Amino acid sequence: MSKVIVIGGGPAGMMSAIVAAKNNEVILIEKNKEVGKKLKITGGGRCNITNMREIEDFLEKIIKNPKFLYSSLYTFTNLDLLEFFKERGIEFKIEEDFKVYPENDRSDIIIKTLQDEMDEVGVKIMYEKTLIDIIVEDEEIKGVILDDESIVKADKVIIATGGHSYPKTGSDGKIHSILKKHGENITKIYPALVPLVFNEDWIRNLQGISLKNVKVSAKYFKNKKISMDGDILFAHFGLTGPVILNLSSYINKYLKDGNIELNFDFVPTVTKNEVRKIIRKNNNKSIYNNLKEILPVNFTKHLLEYLNIDKKPNNLTKEEENKIVESIKELKLNCSGTKSINESIVTSGGISVKSIDSSTMESKVIKDLYYAGKVIDIEGLTGGYNLQIAFSTGYLAGISV
Structure with missing residues (x-):
């Protein structure tokens, strides 16, 4: 023995x-x-x-x-x-x-x-x-x-x-x-399966807001592409949640070479044209009230504030509408790094x-x-x-x- x-x-x-x-x-x-x-x-x-x-x-x-x-x-x-x-x-x-x-x-x-x-x-x-x-x-x-x-x-x-x-x-x-x-x-x-840090200060205002079934994609080393769906959670430093943690394990090694741009589609099952219709669904309501059928009000309020849009749907210009739609379907954020290895799952x-x-x-x-x-x-x-x-x-x- x-x-x-x-x-x-x-x-x-x-x-x-x-x-x-x-x-x-x-x-x-x-x-x-x-x-x-x-x-x-x-x-x-x-x-x-x-x-x-x-x-x-x-x-x-x-x-x-x-x-x-x-x-x-x-x-x-x-x-x-x-x-x-x-x-x-x-x-x-x-x-x-x-x-x-x-x-x-x-x-x-x-x-x-x-x-x-x-x-x-x-x-x-x-x-x-x-x-x-x-x-x-x-x-x-x-x-x-x-x-x-x-x-x-x-x-x-x-x-x-x-x-x-x-x-x-x-x-x-x-x-x-x-x-x-x-x-x-x-x-x-x-660090892997770790929260990600972003450059944009305005998303700190979204701290505590969670969104389900968000599509997140990125280009990294030598134009490799990664895209995945899942839940996200905004935090004071940036973003966490299952899809962010999983994505981090693909891009973590390449963040040392500079920022990596991430693209967010917050409603992947809703088309751009459908978003446009929802925005203008009821001209007597606020835009964020119209959008609440697809997104949380506390999220869209901060998003509209960031876009500097504060008006009813019937006063919305085509350019402003496009801004809202692009921010919901193709928001780009710059990831500058990860949290420390002490905060990584693996x-x-x-x-x-x-x-x-x-x-x-x-x-x-x-x-x-x-x-x-x-x-x-x-x-x-x-x-x-x-x-x-x-x-x-x-x-x-x-x-x-």
Whole structure:
């Protein structure tokens, strides 16, 4: 029986520890007082655990290194994950866009189930211990060094410490600098699934206003185009919301080269001519009252104020009408950057997939060292994809040690 150390008590680490413990002695090392600290806050605490798309379609929602994940996602699918929890008494529900949540909308039941299973299979957990280095001899892992200077020997090590996002939960990304000095290839780190900052001051007045099913498009690196629909939320710094977060993962790397112009269609199911008719539908009402059948009044009021248009529809010039229509159907805003990585949901970058055997999750640089979860340079959109990636890579690493 081999001795296996798992570093990190997130979803990837807990799953790998559970699976590995069936044939090995397993020690899980967690820097917090509890496991699953980041998992607890995912999905606003509701835990969007996976997505029910077919795996072929699932892979299309992974925007960075999807081919690397073929083995892990087919070895432990979204159906396998749900069956794992259902066998332990957890019920689930499917919501919009095939997102899967626990029936009771609580992430703590997922964490408790994983904790109970670790107890059941004999995983030993060392809390409030931080990895400061790994022990490598002749390109082979021999153990780890902790912050109290203690050395824990091991035959195999699984690193599942997460990326750089939400460092207060423990995933501060320091592991990457440790691994780099041992020869691992670390790709450049960027915030991903992160709110976007805009230059236009007037949109700060829209803070707190949310809009549904907005079409957002952009041109970025070498005239690449991206377009997607979803909900947005205006904030004091710019914009957030699901479609903004997803879009950020495409353009984040290119914002260092300058601003990127985003185009907004706030009513993609309504044509320009239909908007014109709605504007002039009732000449006795204000324009924003006419428009309230397609847009919130608090949004159109601020938009008309920005356009400096304050009149009834029958006094509206053709030029002013065109301005309103263009602002609703083709508003252009200049994105100047993202919020910090501390506010991003996931990290873009990490251990290069070229350094990992995708069929086992073992490092190609250091023998008997394995990786799972967001410590690797893999990245999905919002909707349960990143959690499934964590569980699947954790499972594959666990059965491979």
